Amino acid sequence: MNQNPFKVFALVVLALGLVAAPIFAHHSAAMYDTSKKITLEGVVKELAWTNPHVVLTIIANAKDGQPAQTWSLETTSPGNLTRLGWTKRTFKAGDKVKVLVSPLRNGKPGAWFVSGVLLDTGKEVVGGLPTVEPDDDEPDHKK
Amino acid sequence: MSSTFAGEIRAGCSRRVRCAAANLLGWVFVGLAVFPAASRSHAQQAPEAINPPPTAKDWTELAKLPDWSGIWFPDLADQRRQVAGNPPPWTEAAAAQVRELVQQERAGHPKLIFSGCLPESMPAWMLVSHNAMEILFTPGRVTLLGESDSNRLRRIYTDGRKHPEDPDLTFHGHSIAHWEGDVLVVDTVGIRPQTFIAVSEAVGLPNNGDLHVVERIHLAGPNTLHDELEITAPHLLTRPWKTTRIFYRQRQRKFDIVEGICLEASFTEAKDKYGNAILVPVPHDEEGIKITPSPK
Numbered sequence: 001m002n003q004n005p006f007k008v009f010a011l012v013v014l015a016l017g018l019v020a021a022p023i024f025a026h027h028s029a030a031m032y033d034t035s036k037k038i039t040l041e042g043v044v045k046e047l048a049w050t051n052p053h054v055v056l057t058i059i060a061n062a063k064d065g066q067p068a069q070t071w072s073l074e075t076t077s078p079g080n081l082t083r084l085g086w087t088k089r090t091f092k093a094g095d096k097v098k099v100l101v102s103p104l105r106n107g108k109p110g111a112w113f114v115s116g117v118l119l120d121t122g123k124e125v126v127g128g129l130p131t132v133e134p135d136d137d138e139p140d141h142k143k
Numbered sequence: 144m145s146s147t148f149a150g151e152i153r154a155g156c157s158r159r160v161r162c163a164a165a166n167l168l169g170w171v172f173v174g175l176a177v178f179p180a181a182s183r184s185h186a187q188q189a190p191e192a193i194n195p196p197p198t199a200k201d202w203t204e205l206a207k208l209p210d211w212s213g214i215w216f217p218d219l220a221d222q223r224r225q226v227a228g229n230p231p232p233w234t235e236a237a238a239a240q241v242r243e244l245v246q247q248e249r250a251g252h253p254k255l256i257f258s259g260c261l262p263e264s265m266p267a268w269m270l271v272s273h274n275a276m277e278i279l280f281t282p283g284r285v286t287l288l289g290e291s292d293s294n295r296l297r298r299i300y301t302d303g304r305k306h307p308e309d310p311d312l313t314f315h316g317h318s319i320a321h322w323e324g325d326v327l328v329v330d331t332v333g334i335r336p337q338t339f340i341a342v343s344e345a346v347g348l349p350n351n352g353d354l355h356v357v358e359r360i361h362l363a364g365p366n367t368l369h370d371e372l373e374i375t376a377p378h379l380l381t382r383p384w385k386t387t388r389i390f391y392r393q394r395q396r397k398f399d400i401v402e403g404i405c406l407e408a409s410f411t412e413a414k415d416k417y418g419n420a421i422l423v424p425v426p427h428d429e430e431g432i433k434i435t436p437s438p439k
Contacts, residue, residue: 027253027255027257027258027344027345028248028253028255028343028344028345030248030249030251030252030253030345031251031252031253032251033251048408050407050408051291051402051403051404051405051407051408052260052291052292052403052405052407052408053408055408076273077274077290077291077403078401078403079274079275079290079291079400079401079403080273080274082397082401083397083398105251129219129273130216130398131219132216132218132391132393133391134364134366134367134391135365135366
């Protein structure tokens with residue numbers, strides 16, 4: 001048997017019916033390699049609009065001989081995403097998307113969502129935390 | 144009245160034996176009279192504390208306080224600058240553990256110090272939060288309500304009460320405060336030893352007990368709030384740590400605090416056999432990673 005090891009892994013995952021989605025209490029994003037940015041293209045399966053972290057699940061297209069794969073893309077909370085202009089309907093099942101993500105260091109199909117484009121409309125969506133500035137011209141405190 | 148009656152019994156005696164008996168009887172009356180009085184006097188010294196209904200004047204007085212309305216969002220860049228420029232004065236033993244945690248995070252294996260959806264607690268909430276809060280003034284109270292952690296809450300009493308002598312230890316401690324001009328001076332004790340003094344969501348150590356936090360909270364500009372903290376943690380820090388955290392006021396409604404039930408994502412929507420909408424736990428692997436079913 002001269003099986004592609006990735007294919008075997010994919011079959012095992014499919015057989016188990018499971019993929020890993022990173023999710024937990026609020027946590028450091030250091031499990032993601034933020035020095036890396038990769039692009040995935042595929043179809044939205046679900047936007048889990050939940051605290052403490054929202055998770056966008058997409059089925060990435062087969063590419064470079066790899067089979068289609070389910071990816072879980074984590075970002076911040078519904079509250080903080082609302083401030084960036086998201087709603088629970090920003091992504092819906094079936095939407096074609098292209099996303100820029102920082103992958104998990106452990107090689108599992110999970111990543112930190114950086115930004116994305118809804119391919120049917122061209123709408124761009126950015127993840128993360130809102131940046132806030134004082135509007136009272138206060139100098140940085142010196143303490 | 145009873146003791147007067149006892150005195151009359153004693154005054155009315157004419158023979159030594161009768162007098163002795165009368166005296167005894169008299170003192171019994173005195174005792175009967177005094178004992179309930181003593182009980183009443185004790186009750187007067189330590190009446191059961193109540194929260195009196197606020198008066199119209201109490202509500203009016205609130206209008207004289209500085210305006211802290213709106214939503215306050217932390218300056219995250221300044222949190223990092225503070226930690227870099229003014230780190231906690233860790234004990235030698237603590238510093239070694241902190242170095243290890245920093246290495247772990249840099250290696251991509253961050254310790255999940257706020258795992259299990261326990262609250263960030265005091266003082267980590269004020270130090271490293273990425274989330275918004277609002278501040279409510281009511282008579283005798285200042286209340287801090289934060290987003291995330293199943294909604295954070297600090298009750299700060301401004302009604303002049305003292306700390307309990309032996310407070311139950313809690314995640315946010317027992318806070319009392321008074322106003323010094325426009326500065327709210329908050330004193331917090333009774334914090335659980337397990338709460339973290341944190342410099343990030345992956346680097347922090349349990350305070351290990353006897354934690355005391357004093358905060359001077361005040362407007363530093365029209366829309367800038369400073370929380371000047373002095374953290375005394377004798378089992379973790381070599382000296383009290385003074386550090387300031389900055390929050391910026393947001394008035395856009397998109398900043399309104401939303402519900403943040405931390406365990407929400409640990410459950411998924413389902414239907415029971417009767418068709419009721421229910422939540423069921425989702426499995427997690429040993430690293431706390433949620434396991435979701437793959438597409439059909």
